[in-house]
Amino acid sequence: MNTANKKQNGRNLSALMRLTSRWSWIVVVVLFTLAVLVERTALGETWLRVFLGKSALNFALRAAVPLTLGALSGVICERSGIINIGIEGMMLAGAFGAFVVKVKTGALPLPISLFLATMTALLVGGVMAYLHALLSIRYKVNQIISGTVIITLATGLTTYFFNPDWISKGKFGDIAIPLLSKIPVLGEVLFSNGLITYMMLILVVALQVLLFHSQWGLRTRAIGEHPRAADTMGINVNRMRYYNTIIGGMLAGLGGAFLVLEAVGQFKEGMTAGRGFISLAAMIFGNWTPVGAFGAALLFGYSQALQNELLLAGVTSVPRHFISMLPYVVTIVAVTGFVGRTRPPAAEGQVYESE
Amino acid sequence: MDTDVVLEVRNITKQFPGVLANDHVSFQLHRGEILALLGENGAGKTTLMNIIYGLYHQDDGEVFIQGESFRALSPRDAITRGVGMVHQHFQLVEPMTVTENIILGSEVMRNKVFLDIDRARLQVDDFSRRYGLEVNPDAVIEDLPVGIQQRVEIIKALYRQAQILILDEPTAVLTPQEIEDLFRVMRHLVEQGHSIIFITHKLKEVLAVAHRIVVMRNGRVVGEALPASSTQGSLASMMVGREVILKVPKGPANPGAVVLDVQNLHVCDERGQTAVKGVTFQVRAGEILGVAGVQGNGQTELVEAVTGLRPLEEGRMILAEKDVSKAPPRRFTEQGSGHIPENRHRYGMVEPYPVSENLVLNCYYTTPFARGWVRDYAAIDAYATHLIELFDVRTPSIATPAGNLSGGNQQKMVVARELGRKIALLVAAQPTRGLDVGSIEFIHGQIVKQRDAGVAVLLVSSELDEIMALADRIIVMYKGEIIGEVDAATATREQLGLLMAGVRPEQAESA
Numbered sequence: 001m002n003t004a005n006k007k008q009n010g011r012n013l014s015a016l017m018r019l020t021s022r023w024s025w026i027v028v029v030v031l032f033t034l035a036v037l038v039e040r041t042a043l044g045e046t047w048l049r050v051f052l053g054k055s056a057l058n059f060a061l062r063a064a065v066p067l068t069l070g071a072l073s074g075v076i077c078e079r080s081g082i083i084n085i086g087i088e089g090m091m092l093a094g095a096f097g098a099f100v101v102k103v104k105t106g107a108l109p110l111p112i113s114l115f116l117a118t119m120t121a122l123l124v125g126g127v128m129a130y131l132h133a134l135l136s137i138r139y140k141v142n143q144i145i146s147g148t149v150i151i152t153l154a155t156g157l158t159t160y161f162f163n164p165d166w167i168s169k170g171k172f173g174d175i176a177i178p179l180l181s182k183i184p185v186l187g188e189v190l191f192s193n194g195l196i197t198y199m200m201l202i203l204v205v206a207l208q209v210l211l212f213h214s215q216w217g218l219r220t221r222a223i224g225e226h227p228r229a230a231d232t233m234g235i236n237v238n239r240m241r242y243y244n245t246i247i248g249g250m251l252a253g254l255g256g257a258f259l260v261l262e263a264v265g266q267f268k269e270g271m272t273a274g275r276g277f278i279s280l281a282a283m284i285f286g287n288w289t290p291v292g293a294f295g296a297a298l299l300f301g302y303s304q305a306l307q308n309e310l311l312l313a314g315v316t317s318v319p320r321h322f323i324s325m326l327p328y329v330v331t332i333v334a335v336t337g338f339v340g341r342t343r344p345p346a347a348e349g350q351v352y353e354s355e
Numbered sequence: 356m357d358t359d360v361v362l363e364v365r366n367i368t369k370q371f372p373g374v375l376a377n378d379h380v381s382f383q384l385h386r387g388e389i390l391a392l393l394g395e396n397g398a399g400k401t402t403l404m405n406i407i408y409g410l411y412h413q414d415d416g417e418v419f420i421q422g423e424s425f426r427a428l429s430p431r432d433a434i435t436r437g438v439g440m441v442h443q444h445f446q447l448v449e450p451m452t453v454t455e456n457i458i459l460g461s462e463v464m465r466n467k468v469f470l471d472i473d474r475a476r477l478q479v480d481d482f483s484r485r486y487g488l489e490v491n492p493d494a495v496i497e498d499l500p501v502g503i504q505q506r507v508e509i510i511k512a513l514y515r516q517a518q519i520l521i522l523d524e525p526t527a528v529l530t531p532q533e534i535e536d537l538f539r540v541m542r543h544l545v546e547q548g549h550s551i552i553f554i555t556h557k558l559k560e561v562l563a564v565a566h567r568i569v570v571m572r573n574g575r576v577v578g579e580a581l582p583a584s585s586t587q588g589s590l591a592s593m594m595v596g597r598e599v600i601l602k603v604p605k606g607p608a609n610p611g612a613v614v615l616d617v618q619n620l621h622v623c624d625e626r627g628q629t630a631v632k633g634v635t636f637q638v639r640a641g642e643i644l645g646v647a648g649v650q651g652n653g654q655t656e657l658v659e660a661v662t663g664l665r666p667l668e669e670g671r672m673i674l675a676e677k678d679v680s681k682a683p684p685r686r687f688t689e690q691g692s693g694h695i696p697e698n699r700h701r702y703g704m705v706e707p708y709p710v711s712e713n714l715v716l717n718c719y720y721t722t723p724f725a726r727g728w729v730r731d732y733a734a735i736d737a738y739a740t741h742l743i744e745l746f747d748v749r750t751p752s753i754a755t756p757a758g759n760l761s762g763g764n765q766q767k768m769v770v771a772r773e774l775g776r777k778i779a780l781l782v783a784a785q786p787t788r789g790l791d792v793g794s795i796e797f798i799h800g801q802i803v804k805q806r807d808a809g810v811a812v813l814l815v816s817s818e819l820d821e822i823m824a825l826a827d828r829i830i831v832m833y834k835g836e837i838i839g840e841v842d843a844a845t846a847t848r849e850q851l852g853l854l855m856a857g858v859r860p861e862q863a864e865s866a
Contacts, residue, residue, distance in 0.1 A: 214469050215462045222448045222459050229446035232410065233460030233511075234431035346449070354410065 024295065035185045050309045057189045059308055062263060064294070064301030065200050066091065066272075069255030070279025071286060071293035072207055073248040077129075079211065079288060080244035081224040081237075082136055083143040083349045086150030087252045088276025090128045093154040094253025096162070097124030098260045099267035103166045110170045118196070118257050125253020126246045128154065133245040137238050140351045151276070159269050172196060172262040194262040196254065203251070207290040220244055224345035227352040237352045252276070281335045287342040296334065303330035359385045360422070361550050362407070362438075362519050367416035369402055369574075376402040378574040379416070384519065389541060389551045391565035393558070393594055395791045396762070399574040400554045401443065404521050408440045409433040420519070434461075439512025443523040445504050449497040453490055454479050457511050482510050487543060501650075502533040509540065520544065521552045526560055530649050531819065531852035538564045556594070556792075558587040559820075570594055595792045605803045608827040611640035614675055614780050614811035615661065621669035622653070622660045629668065630656040632835040638780065638811040643802065645826025645843065646815040649855050653835035654815045655697060658784045661813065662694045663687040664702075675779050688717050691779035695769055695786045697815070703769040706758030710750050711739035713757045714772050738775075746771035747797065763794030770798055774805060781805055784815045799825060819851055833857045 035052045037043045050056065070087045077084035098121035105113040128150055135146040172194035181191040190201070211217040219240060222230040227237045255275070260267050278300055285299075286292025307326040315323065362384040369377040376399045384390050394400045405411040407418055409428030418425045420436040433440075447456050458475045465471040479492040488506040496504060505525060512520055522541075526534045541551055541564060555561060561568055561582065568580045570593045578593050591599040615638040624630035631653040638644045648654055659665035661672060663684035671680050674690045687694075696702035704713045715724050715735050723734040739753045748767045750760055757765060766786070773781070783802060787795040802825060806812050816822050822829055826843045831854035839854045854860070 210468070213472070215464060216468070218451075218455060218459060218462060218470060221451065225450060226446065226448045229448050229456075230459065232408070232430050232440065232442065232446045234429070234434055235460050343450070 032186060039185050047313075050313050051306065053309070054185060054188060056302075056305045056309045057185070059305035060298060060302035061189060061193070061197065062301070063304045064297040065197050065258050065262075066255040066275050067279050067282050067297035067300055068200050068204060068294050069251050069258065070276050071282040071297055072203060072290055073125075073251040073255070074280055074283035075207070075211075075248075075286075075288055075290055075293055076220075076251065077245050077248035078283065078348055079224045079345055080220045080241045081227060081345060081347045081350065081352070082133065082241050082245050082248075083147065084129075084132065084245070084248055085144055085147035085280060086128065086132050086154075086276075087255075087279050088272055088274070089147075089151035089154030090125045090132075090249045090252035091256040091259075091276050091279075092151075092158055092270070092272045093128050094121035094125040094256030095260045095271060096154075096158040096256070096267055097121050097253070098257040099166070099168060100161075102168045102261065106169055113170075114172060114261055117261055118254070121253040121257035121260075122250040123253070125249040125251070125256065127249070129246045129249020129252070130242070132249070133242045136245075137241055137351070143349050155270065158267075162267065162269055166267075168260070168266055171260075171265040194258075196258040196262045199254065200258075204290050204294045211290060221345075223352075224347055227347050227350075231352070231354050237354070241352075252279075255279070278331055281331050284342055284344075285334045288345065299334065300327060300331055303327040361386050361420070362552075363419040364403070364407065365417045365419070367403060367406060367413045367418070369399075369406060369411065369413050371402075375574050377406070377413070377416075380571070380574070380576050381416075382569045382576060382579075384550050384552060386550055387545050387548055388566045389545055389553055389564055391561040391568045392552055392554045392571060393556065393561055393568055393590060394571035395556055395594055396789055397791065398571040398594075400571055401523055402574075403571075404440065404523055404552070404554060407433065408438060408521065434515050434517075437516055437518035438521065439515055439517025439519070440521040441505065441508040441512060441523060441525055443525075443527065445501075445508055447496045447504055447507060449495075451496060452492070453494050453496065453499075453507050454492040456496060456507060457492075457514050461515055478514070479510065482514055486510070486513060486540065486547075488540060501528045502530070502536070505529070505537070506540075517549070519550050519552070521554070523554045524556075525553070526555065526557060528650065530855045531848055532856055534560065558590050558594075561590065562587065572596055591792065599792055599796065603799045603803060603824045605825070606807070608642045608806065610642040610827075611809060613637045613673075614640050615813065616673040617661065617670070618672070619670040620657070620660060620667060620672070622656045622665055623668055624656050630835050631660065633670070634832075634835075634837055636830060636837065638813050640779070640809045640811050641806055642827045643806050643812040643814055643825050645822040645829040646813065646832055647819060647822045647829055647851055647855060648817065648832035650817045652832045654784070654817075654832055656835075657832070658694075658697065658782060658813075658815055662692065662696075662782055691777070693773035693776075693778040693781045695766075695773055695781070695783040697784035697788070699766055699769050704757045704765065707756050709754045710743065710748070710757050710760070710768060711736050711753040713768060714739045714742050714753075714775070717772060718776065742771040742775045743768070745775070746801075763790045766790055766794060766798065770801055774801060778805075778810055781810050781812045782815075783812065785817065786814070787816075787818070787821060819848060819855075823848070823851070831855055 031052065034048065035057060038048050038052045039054060070091055073087050074084050098117040101120040102113055102117040105116050132146050132150050135141040135149065136143045174192050174194055177191040181187045211220065219230065219235055223235065223237045223240055231237050256272065259271055282296035282300055283293050285296035304327045307323055310323045311320060360383045365381050367377050367380045380403055392400050402411060406413045409430045409432055412427045418428065420438060454472060454476050457479050463471045463475040463478065476492045483490045488510055490503055490506050490510065496507065525537060529537060545551060553565060562585065565582055568582065568585065569576055570578045570580065570590065572594060580590065618635050620631055620634040621629055622631035634657060636644065646654055656665060660667055663679065663682055663686065667680055671678065674687065674692060677690055679687060679690060700706065715738065718724060719730065724731055736753060743750060743753060746767050748771055749764050757768060760768065786798050802812060802814065814822065814825055823843065823846060828840065829843050829846055829851065830837045830840045831851060833855065834857065838857065839860055841850060
């Protein structure tokens, strides 16, 4: 009965995916056309500017960067069977690590300092993830608890060591890609960004391809669904889970680096502000696929952009509190509406022991 | 050493907490041989195979593969030495395709990073053709029937150049026709020089396909036999260690009034799909109605509906002259219905509760076990003590958590609870699944005893032998419908097998 049930879910899901992917293409094309019109014609004088103006789209993409990186982190961990609710903590720790190194290397040329800071964010995220993997694999701690430990630890350490007097100077600037950035609207939104944003875009595509067409991807999916099957075929389940969790942590750390080195330029206590959790929602909404997670992160990013634009436009017919709720409402609706229909990896959260 | 020996185990010993699973086990497997490893559940067969395959490590003893000795194998070593295993619970990743499952761990690569799925697909196709194991390489595992999933498992082993195949209880989930098909494949494989260890507890199958039989009991090899000079009876006694009555002694049925009347029943499964489609039948006092069918054809939902656990979409159920179509489970119990559930761990007991409390789960709120809000534990304990004696439940004490009992005793406990009071209807779903011969004998005896006492029995089982041994009338379910009804006295395995595979009687005749 259980198998049959899952089977049906799978079918519903693939049908749903086909449908949503067709619809999402239509929606993308319509939105793109509208955006061009808003930019180039008198339509730009109307309320459509709030929804589809370049600033809204730019904001959406920027807001989506840490969410996507966090969601990719979740995808890599959870596809291998390790629940990662510690993304928030890994991101925060990564952000802090990047900030400290950025401040301490402030005397070096900016590109070198930024490079070192980014590497530190990856390292710190990876170390936090290693701790999570160690707790959940070696010590068989409940993975939700272990993830919570990571968050608490990151919040505590960053607050304790943070010195408000530290000032970081300079951040990743926008790099316009020749030719591509000249495409109306799309080019201006997509191809005139900071380095980490580009890295995120490349990672989405690369991880999608790797997950479904590489040896690593096949094995990762197998150990997240049915670790015993993989083990009987001679795959070292727990070792792969360590690797994946650490890679996932590095992605979350990169998300933190984005916040400090590309978006804000400084560190603030608790600056991730729940992005790690929204990443989790994006991962679920995106059905544990990199491209799906990116789509979901864009939606959540866009709802933040919309909130921002509506407030800037001085909309008064709706109390501002309701406008401020928008991103959260979208998240809740998306996740509750789809959560029963997406399918998590079957062995998620289960300790695997070969004997 | 004999060069013909491809695998030998010598003095394998494996201790698990509380059980000696393998006690100095030794045997040899020859090239081109089907060796049956016969034994009851818990005899240590699976443990032994997991040691050979490297999933467990023995405490003592040696495994020789192609004459080479190993003390601690890993699955990877076993695979590279040509050992392949088809596990009782398939080791297949359900949302992935046949090809992906087959190449997992021995991937066909385009370069260092990417898979070459196209080439892999061709290889899989090639293998399935060469060994007569037809399968679509692009099908997703969870969409395939179990018979085909098993083929995928076999191809998986052959794909890794397995010379020695271990099949762990391969027939448990198959229809009689699928079993025949599997035997055909097995014979074909040994003709090509492969060797097979066939693990089972089914005597008929051993006699049908094995070249040689090794019998295990309580972790020890108790004997070896050749099919030509064995009978089911002789093998059963060797396996159990005493004389076993294989045939359930039962006289002719004496059906009385209708106890359960089911009319046009429609039931949905978990995902909201109709699993039972317009089923109508009656069960009379003093008869056993057997429901046969391959697992997953609506039997589970049917049982849940007639015990009140699952709402009806349509139809009516009359239990002891009361309409219970919309009644909650407790009303079924109070109307005199007993239920031996399919999944005893999940629906039959509360594992951490003591045996005594488990024994009153269906009546704890009635006198004498309850006085208002308070349980009378003296009464409960007295009743429990009485029941475990009556039903021969072997437990250290009535305070032992039910989860600590052996499978057979857990099931006896469930049976004791359900049959310990006067009932009019007994719904028994897979009542002997996973039990040892002794417990099966006991439970079968109890079911027949209930029938003779005038209880209406609805017996659902995917074990054809069980249905044929116990039932007075047999209905066969296929895709949620009753595809046919046969008189148990005249039914044959072939006839039932065809019905289970969905061939209607009229089709069978015209073909």
